[in-house]
Amino acid sequence: MGDLSGRISVITGGGTGIGLAIAEKLAGEGSEVVLVGRRLPRLEEAAGRIGGLARAYAADVAEEDQVRVLFDSLDRVDVLVTCAGGAYFGTMEDTPPQRWRQLFHGRFFGQINSCHYALPKMSDGGAILLCSGIADGANVPKYSGGSALCGAVNAMGKNLAVELAPRGIRVNVLSPGLIGDTAIESNLDDEGVVGLFEAAIGSTPLRRAGVPANTAEAAYALISNDYLTGVVLPVDGGWTAT
Numbered sequence: 001m002g003d004l005s006g007r008i009s010v011i012t013g014g015g016t017g018i019g020l021a022i023a024e025k026l027a028g029e030g031s032e033v034v035l036v037g038r039r040l041p042r043l044e045e046a047a048g049r050i051g052g053l054a055r056a057y058a059a060d061v062a063e064e065d066q067v068r069v070l071f072d073s074l075d076r077v078d079v080l081v082t083c084a085g086g087a088y089f090g091t092m093e094d095t096p097p098q099r100w101r102q103l104f105h106g107r108f109f110g111q112i113n114s115c116h117y118a119l120p121k122m123s124d125g126g127a128i129l130l131c132s133g134i135a136d137g138a139n140v141p142k143y144s145g146g147s148a149l150c151g152a153v154n155a156m157g158k159n160l161a162v163e164l165a166p167r168g169i170r171v172n173v174l175s176p177g178l179i180g181d182t183a184i185e186s187n188l189d190d191e192g193v194v195g196l197f198e199a200a201i202g203s204t205p206l207r208r209a210g211v212p213a214n215t216a217e218a219a220y221a222l223i224s225n226d227y228l229t230g231v232v233l234p235v236d237g238g239w240t241a242t
């Protein structure tokens, strides 16, 4: 799938950060892009900046009905990228279980909802890119529920790659380490964010955070290389190599 001209790509979380960088890359390679998020104004602004065939679509991927309506409205999907989600930090003892459930509701079940309703519209030979994070293989403090989520997405991606191989649909997982310049939402205050960045950079051999463009280049490789499937690709400055 080298040339994306005439292709339709749906990118959840496509209005900001990693999803937006991937949308820009796919649009630059000729694809029509549909940016999905909950806040329409910033999706429209992002789509306007990308120009061409970029479209904004407001939907909460945690809500199954909204995801069904989204994919019902599309004739075809060639590429699905599921970047919608946030983060939550807390110890097991202090964190009400409901908070981890909420995290899974949007960031994990949002990816399940998107795959489920996109698949009937997906062309054979299409590509799905899920999004996890390196926390299942690297220790991220106060993130036990989030680490479980990352591991769940990785496992789902590998299993789905085998399930969909007969249709020629490839499934890979982008696993970001610390990526700056995004709008990621979490319960951390400013001081907490600074502490997280310091600790994460200290754990990263390249001693710096990545930028969304780093993930977009990796995402494009996973989407365009037609012999890559079932891959979980860390984009983490070497964090998981330590």
Ligand SMILES: NC(=O)c1ccc[n+]([C@@H]2O[C@H](COP(=O)([O-])OP(=O)(O)OC[C@H]3O[C@@H](n4cnc5c(N)ncnc54)[C@H](OP(=O)(O)O)[C@@H]3O)[C@@H](O)[C@H]2O)c1
Pocket (backbone or CB within 6 Å): 012, 013, 014, 015, 016, 017, 018, 019, 036, 037, 038, 039, 040, 059, 060, 061, 062, 083, 084, 085, 086, 087, 106, 107, 110, 131, 132, 133, 134, 175, 176, 177, 178, 179, 180, 182, 183, 184, 185
């Ligand atoms: N940045 C990192 O260091 C890092 C590391 C590992 C994993 N990740 C994961 O990578 C993904 C992208 O993160 P990012 O850093 O690029 O953050 P970001 O800029 O906040 O991007 C997340 C996007 O998802 C959208 N979103 C969130 N919940 C949604 C929902 N229920 N339905 C629809 N859209 C939703 C947000 O827009 P609305 O709020 O308008 O809906 C936002 O545009 C996330 O899943 C994040 O957890 C990030």
